[in-house]
Amino acid sequence: MTFTINFCLLSWIVLATAMELLMVVVVIGQQLFPPASHLTSQIFPEFIDTLKPENETFYYRFFILSAFAMQLGALAILHRRLEEKSLTPSLKFRATAEALWLFFLVSVAFKIIVYQPRYQLALHGFVFLLIGCFLHKIFFHRCQIVLREARNFIEREANASALRTLLTVGSFLWIAAIIIIVNPQAVVARFFIGEQFHHNDSFIMGPVWVVASGLIPNWDVISQYGFGFPYIIERLVQWRGGVSYESVLSVMVTMTMLYYIGWFWLLRRWLNSIALALAVLTLGIKWQMFHPGVYPFVFTYGSTTPVRFIMDIFFFACLYRHLVTGKQYWFWVIGIIAGIQAWYLTSEGVYLTLAWWFYAGWLFIESVLANGWFQLKPWRYLVLAFMMPFVSAFILFFVSAKQAVFQPMFWANMQEFSRYFFSGFGVMPMTTNLTDREFGAALMGFLFPMVYVATIIVASILIYQKIVSRVALMAVILAVYGLGFYYYYVTRSTLTSYLVGSLPFAWIIGFWLKCLGQQWSKQWRRRIYLILLTGACYALLTTHLFIAYPNILNWSHNPCTDPLVAMPLKNGQPYFNHLFRDTPQGFKFNINVLGQANDGLQSEKDFSSDEALIEFYHQASDFHEDVALIQKYSSPGQRVPLVSSFEIRILMDAHRRPYFYYFPLIISRPMTMRSLAKTSIYTIDQLKKTTDTLEQDRPPYVFMEKIFMVRPLPDYFYQEYTSFLLLTDYILKHYEPMEGAQYLVVLKRKENV
Amino acid sequence: MLIIKEIDQADRLLLRNICWLTWLAIAESLQLTILVIVVSQFILIKTPTFIQHLFPANLNDVRPERGILFYQIFVAVALLIAAVLIGIRYQRLRIDQISPSLKSFVLVVTSGLVSQLFAAFKWITSPALAWPKILFYFALVATIGCQIFLPELKAALSKAVQLWKASSFVQKQVIKLGMEIVFLLGLGFALFGLDMNKVLARDFAVDQFYHFDGFIMSSTWAWLQGCVPNVDVISQYSLLLPVIIGSIAKWMGGLSYLHVDEILMAMTGIYLLLAYTFMRSWLKNRLIAVFGILLFVKWNFFHWGVTPIIWMLPGVIPVRYIFDVAVLWLIFKDLKTPALLYRGSAALLCGLAMAYMVDTGLYLTAAFGAYVGLNIFLYWSSKDRLRRLIEAAVLLILAIGIWWIVWYSLVGPWIFIKTFWSNVTEHIALFLNGWGALPIYDGLKERNFFAFVMGLVIPIVYVATAMVTASMVFLKKAHQKWLLTTVMALYGLLIYHYFIIRSAVSSYYVVCLPFVFILCFWINEFIPTLKGKLRLRIQVALVGWAVVALFSNQLFVYYPNIFNLAGYDWKPEIQFYRQEFQFQKDAALIQKFSKPGEAAPLISSFETQILIDANRKPFFYYFPLITSRFMSAQLIGGTYVHTRARMIKTLNQLETAKPAYVFVEKRLFNHTLPERFYQYFQTVSLLMDYLHNQYTSYEEGQYLVALKRR
Incomplete structure (x- = not known):
């Protein structure tokens, strides 16, 4: 047996070293002897694509021969000692080291290839690792001593307290370093040029400006995702100096950071292990913030960030306190928080409410099992618990929306988009990933609910059998909450969208690892948790989306424009202006609003640095002439009918309220484009609501982009831009142009029309 | 904080029981959800009223579905079943193990579910196929049926097992042989029971006989017309193959695409039979041999590199390296009972292989040379070292001599003229200079991760196998027969040059036979380390997996054999071929x-x-x-x-x-x-x-x- 173990370890070391040596040869070979062929001048051009000179045959043979030679050499030296037990530990150590080096090298080599054409950073990493790998071989014994001493230092009980403090402080710093954005202006500039604020305008900027200008969401103006969050964000933004894209972004980032710090604090207490808590938290951050569905940057889609479900940290923190202390008031606070989340953002409020009801139901059953069915108190508590989220939410609605809450229209507006969604609008079937042949994503997508259901069942029994303490109930409630959150993926099953709500899943993994860890010795538990932490950090640090994230850990000072880190689209095309780059020529006019014969679309390579990008943003978003026009024809506090791209930005600059219920009305595209724009009006009813408002109010002036006045247009424009053209046709019929500015024109209502 | 108590024996039993019951709850819930999905396919989804008010440009965004309902059913039913099951057994969870009959029930449900999900997966990813629907409904009905009639099913099974146990040794052998013959006939029908019109029509429609002409057809016609290969007319791949094919085709009534296809198929059939019998004799394990041959067929005949049909690309069929199994068999015989006859025959075949096709012949000869060399080193200290060295030299001369004799008989004195040799090496020189080459990471760029990993794993397995087996033999820790595996690994490494130079996605499967042999070798070594019943179960599972993998393969499904699993209508293609050709x-x-x-x-x-x-x-x-x-x-x-x-x-x-x-x-x-x-x-x-x-x-x-x- 000893021989077999030693022989296998030795063979592995030889094989791994041969592979590492091959990597060195490949790196040197590609630099010094790039593949060339004398056939290049001999081949006819029509066949030139078939000619791809390479050195792979040489590398292949080198690998085989070096492996055989090293095996021969190793056996020649060690064959007499292979039966010795004393040889095993040193071989084991070396084999593990080789396995680790090889893993890192292969993983980085893999990244070099899949990161194409942005592989430079991975290449640097590869060379660095390769040097490290061979230095480690040379100074193997010294490294062994250092590692052993480090291990002893970590495992010494006397150091435990100091290390725990260090790790805790380090964890907070780590979370902050991951999430905090160094240059918010550059990021906003990228929002502007990347997707013209599209997602954040509809999710957050529109509703926040509505609230800031004194209007009521979903009564005066739509707030598609929920009611309360614009109030909170607006309040926080005001503390930071007023509503602007930069301040809203900063608030979102801060909320996200605090959310994760909160969860770290909670997980650390719940799981009673800093390393495990930080490992699952890092995994959670990697999944939630850096999955392909949020390319290129999670805050581009504010609705996929923890801002959406921020109350859950308070919910679970209170739940934890209730489970630990058993104090009644924590119980009621949980219900209140569920209600607050429902007020804040409807869908996640519903999921937290479900989780709350489940918990209340659990306690009710516990109570009746202990005291019988005919005690009044449990029933009273059950009814109260059922009511609690409704009551707390309603109070908040009343405080913020006042009398509107008693109007059926308000509640109809609240449900408008969820009604569309449940009727199949914007829905993707769960088989999408399979038909797109994204099998990994599909499998993970199906795995989530199974794990949740299994957790509810198994953890419940473990609690009842007293194998785990009652605090494990948090895993059950997390699973219920996770099942609710999973609706997001059930209805809109695109690629990795299940990862948007993946945090409960990550926390549950932490729970099961903790349960599993109890079966190991303390020493091994600590080691495994540290390995898991390292693995999670490695996974995070090598994710391309993380490398591109503009935080303090970014390798570049210009993360938004530097090709070293900034990601292009999957097909290699530039990300900037990607939504409009492929607009068909048939839908374009000869010149744009400035009289230029091009669209003025920039791409990443047009900017030498993030500062240049910011400079461009300031220039391109300078609407002062148009703002002055609006201010000239409207008074402060007035609702201004504006039909234009970047309407939120313009209205904010002009300090005017939005007029239309569907706000933003226009899906922004660059102002310099030679094309029309689309609207956020999807149905005839929505269009009617918009034109009816104009018909009833008869505002004397309407502001509109100049280029929107181009008429007549071919019929096929009406197929593509139906709602936009019907709306602008109405305006052009009832209004006439009066005065123009840079991009906008003011139209005055015609008499007797 | 979370406190977990020390787990004792009773807790372990409880945990095991909970896991079984939880899985049963989830599996039954999945089963019911699948049933509901099936039934709901027959009930139309009511068109939402708001659609009538939607602008035409947004209509594509509307996809009414019942995903939420199915999801809710799954969750609710799973929790309900779990509550009922655990409620019933709650008092006994720590005391009794769940009964074997319940375990069988769980296994039946799981197997049925796996079949249904597999069929559903194929149905979703390849909607044009006919068989996944049939398999899905069959698996659904069978799973439900098995759950209802589980006791009867178990009784029937145990009766069959008893009957098997009661039969005599001879009866058992006859039954096994019968099953083997049925398997071979079935595989033969599946691979070669083809409608040749379909094969030719497809080759014409997709490739216009491009590869067929370049590989064999044109050079064979030239030879039949009296041209000297590589002197009058190029014969890019082989000198001998056109002669063999031409002679047989002439005997069959003349050269035609049909006849050449039939000859190639016959040669391939013989090769497969030889490979199977070799594996059976070498490994002494019928099931592993069956697994090996199925795996080889699946990989070699039905990988993406040979889309849509392997017979369109005769350069990648086993005819390319037809002599290798015979040489390996002779080495195996020689390792069992060393005899010059075996070594001499192997050298002769190597010579023929070189004359037949230079690259694969050279690889085979090098592998045989490695065998001879290893044998010399193994007995380096023995007295007959000199005899062995001389014998090795003679064997090498014999192989090269045969090669030259065959070529001389084909081209005559041209063999001594430089032009002939520059013609012979013309295409090899092009290839070695990058003509038609592809980088090994080509698949990775297109995100074919599995193909890329396989492409790297295969040579690493070869190197590791060669290192381990040779070392073990030299250290006298393994029987000398292991040298055969070393030779196979070396041969695999040599023939793998095909993929190293032209690393098209999955083209490593073209030369995968040594890999299959080695895989089977290690499985065969591993299986005896398992406990009694598990050995047979794993082997049966491997065979079952290989059968399913083969029959569900997209290319196999469209393969124009008697099964016609895709239900594809070939008539237009055949008609087009007849008209155009x-x-x-x-x-x-x-x-x-x-x-x-x-x-x-x-x-x-x-x-x-x-x-x-x-x-x-x-x-x-x-x-x-x-x-x-x-x-x-x-x-x-x-x-x-x-x-x-x-x-x-x-x-x-x-x-x-x-x-x-x-x-x-x-x-x-x-x-x-x-x-x-x-x-x-x-x-x-x-x-x-x-x-x-x-x-x-x-x-x-x-x-x-x-x-x-x-």
Whole structure:
């Protein structure tokens, strides 16, 4: 047996070293002897694509021969000692080291290839690792001593307290370093040029400006995702100096950071292990913030960030306190928080409410099992618990929306988009990933609910059998909450969208690892948790989306424009202006609003640095002439009918309220484009609501982009831009142009029309 | 904080029981959800009213579905079943193990679910296929049926097991043999029970016989017409193969695509049978041999690199390396009972292999040489070292001698002339200089991760196997027979050059037989370390997996065998082939302006078939000269004149021989296609320019025009 173990370890070391040596040869070979062929001048051009000179045959043979030679050499030296037990530990150590080096090298080599054409950073990493790998071989014994001493230092009980403090402080710093954005202006500039604020305008900027200008969401103006969050964000933004894209972004980032710090604090207490808590938290951050569905940057889609479900940290923190202390008031606070989340953002409020009801139901059953069915108190508590989220939410609605809450229209507006969604609008079937042949994503997508259901069942029994303490109930409630959150993926099953709500899943993994860890010795538990932490950090640090994230850990000072880190689209095309780059020529006019014969679309390579990008943003978003026009024809506090791209930005600059219920009305595209724009009006009813408002109010002036006045247009424009053209046709019929500015024109209502 | 108590024996039992019951709850819930999904397919989803108010441009965003309902059913039912199951058994969870009958029930449900999910997966990812639907419904009904009639099913099974146990040794052997024959016949029917019209039609429709002509057809026709291979006409892949195929085809009634396909299939069939019997005899394990041959068939015949049908690409079928199994068998025999006869026969076959196809022959000879060398080193300290060295030299001379004798018999004194050798090595030189090469990470760029990993794993397994087995034999820790595995690994490494140079996705499966052998070897070594019943179960599972993997493979499903699993309608394709592949009029034109036995200078798509129809010898050294495209299409496929040297050689042939008539495709000569074609295909333009200068149009056939020298 000893021989077999030693022989296998030795063979592995030889094989791994041969592979590492091959990597060195490949790196040197590609630099010094790039593949060339004398056939290049001999081949006819029509066949030139078939000619791809390479050195792979040489590398292949080198690998085989070096492996055989090293095996021969190793056996020649060690064959007499292979039966010795004393040889095993040193071989084991070396084999593990080789396995680790090889893993890192292969993983980085893999990244070099899949990161194409942005592989430079991975290449640097590869060379660095390769040097490290061979230095480690040379100074193997010294490294062994250092590692052993480090291990002893970590495992010494006397150091435990100091290390725990260090790790805790380090964890907070780590979370902050991951999430905090160094240059918010550059990021906003990228929002502007990347997707013209599209997602954040509809999710957050529109509703926040509505609230800031004194209007009521979903009564005066739509707030598609929920009611309360614009109030909170607006309040926080005001503390930071007023509503602007930069301040809203900063608030979102801060909320996200605090959310994760909160969860770290909670997980650390719940799981009673800093390393495990930080490992699952890092995994959670990697999944939630850096999955392909949020390319290129999670805050581009504010609705996929923890801002959406921020109350859950308070919910679970209170739940934890209730489970630990058993104090009644924590119980009621949980219900209140569920209600607050429902007020804040409807869908996640519903999921937290479900989780709350489940918990209340659990306690009710516990109570009746202990005291019988005919005690009044449990029933009273059950009814109260059922009511609690409704009551707390309603109070908040009343405080913020006042009398509107008693109007059926308000509640109809609240449900408008969820009604569309449940009727199949914007829905993707769960088989999408399979038909797109994204099998990994599909499998993970199906795995989530199974794990949740299994957790509810198994953890419940473990609690009842007293194998785990009652605090494990948090895993059950997390699973219920996770099942609710999973609706997001059930209805809109695109690629990795299940990862948007993946945090409960990550926390549950932490729970099961903790349960599993109890079966190991303390020493091994600590080691495994540290390995898991390292693995999670490695996974995070090598994710391309993380490398591109503009935080303090970014390798570049210009993360938004530097090709070293900034990601292009999957097909290699530039990300900037990607939504409009492929607009068909048939839908374009000869010149744009400035009289230029091009669209003025920039791409990443047009900017030498993030500062240049910011400079461009300031220039391109300078609407002062148009703002002055609006201010000239409207008074402060007035609702201004504006039909234009970047309407939120313009209205904010002009300090005017939005007029239309569907706000933003226009899906922004660059102002310099030679094309029309689309609207956020999807149905005839929505269009009617918009034109009816104009018909009833008869505002004397309407502001509109100049280029929107181009008429007549071919019929096929009406197929593509139906709602936009019907709306602008109405305006052009009832209004006439009066005065123009840079991009906008003011139209005055015609008499007797 | 979370506190978990120390787990004792009773807790472990509880945990095991909970896991079984939880899985049962989830599985039953999944089963019910699947049933609900199936039923709901027959109930139309009511169109939401708001759709009528939606603008047409947004209609594509509406996809009404019942996903939420199904999801809710799954969750609710799983929790309900779990509550009921655990409620019933709650008191006994710590005391009793759940009964074996419940375990069987869980296994039945799980197997049924796996089958249903697998069929559903195939149904979703390949909606055009007919079989996944059938399998899905069958699995659904079978799973439900098995759950209801589980006791009866178990009784029947145990009766069958008892009957098996009660049968005598001879009866058992007869049954096993019968099953083996049934398996081989079944596999034979699946692979070779083909409708040849479909095979030819597909080859024509997809490839226009491009690979077929280049690999075998043209060189065989040239040889049958008396041309010397690689002297008069190129024979890119092999000198001997055209002779073998040509001779058999002549005996069958003449050269045709049909006959050549049939010969190649017969050769492949024999090869597979040999590989199977070799594995059976080597590993002494029927099931592993069955697994191995199924795996090889699945990988080699039905991987993406041979889309849509392997017979379209004769260069990648086992005919390419047909002698290897025989040589390995001889080495195996020699390892069992060392005899010069075996080694000599192996050397002879190696010589034949080199004469047959240079690259694979050299690899095989090198592997055999490694075997001889390892044997010498193994007995280095013995007295007969010198005899062994001399014997090795003789064997090497024998192999090379056979190669040269065979070639001499084919080309005569040309074998001593430099031109012949430069012709033989012409294509190899191109290949080694990067012609047709692809980087090994090519698949990775296209995100074919599995293919890429497999491409790397295979040589690592070979190297590791060679290292381990050889070392173990030399350290006297393993039987000398393990050297066969070393030789296989070395042969695998050598033949793997095919993939290293041309790393197209999954093309490593073309040369995967040594890998299959090695995989089977390690499995066979691993299985005896398992406990009694588990051994058989794992082997059966492996065979089962291989069968399912083969039968569910997309290419196999569309394979034109008797099963026709895809339910594909082949008629239009066959009709198209019959209509398009008719060249009698053009063959008559050639016959009119050339004499029998005369070389006819033909520059046209499908030149091989036209010359066969006209019964004329090819004129050009590069034959085929033109990459075929459908005659009725407005396309050009280019030429085989890849280099300037080839162009000079071709034009020199015309200039030296000055043939009175040249036959050329009208669409090439008359310049009737858009100008971009002639600009892109410079080689075509150069040839046509020459013809326009030296020849004039004389008479037209259907697709060809006869040109007369000015």
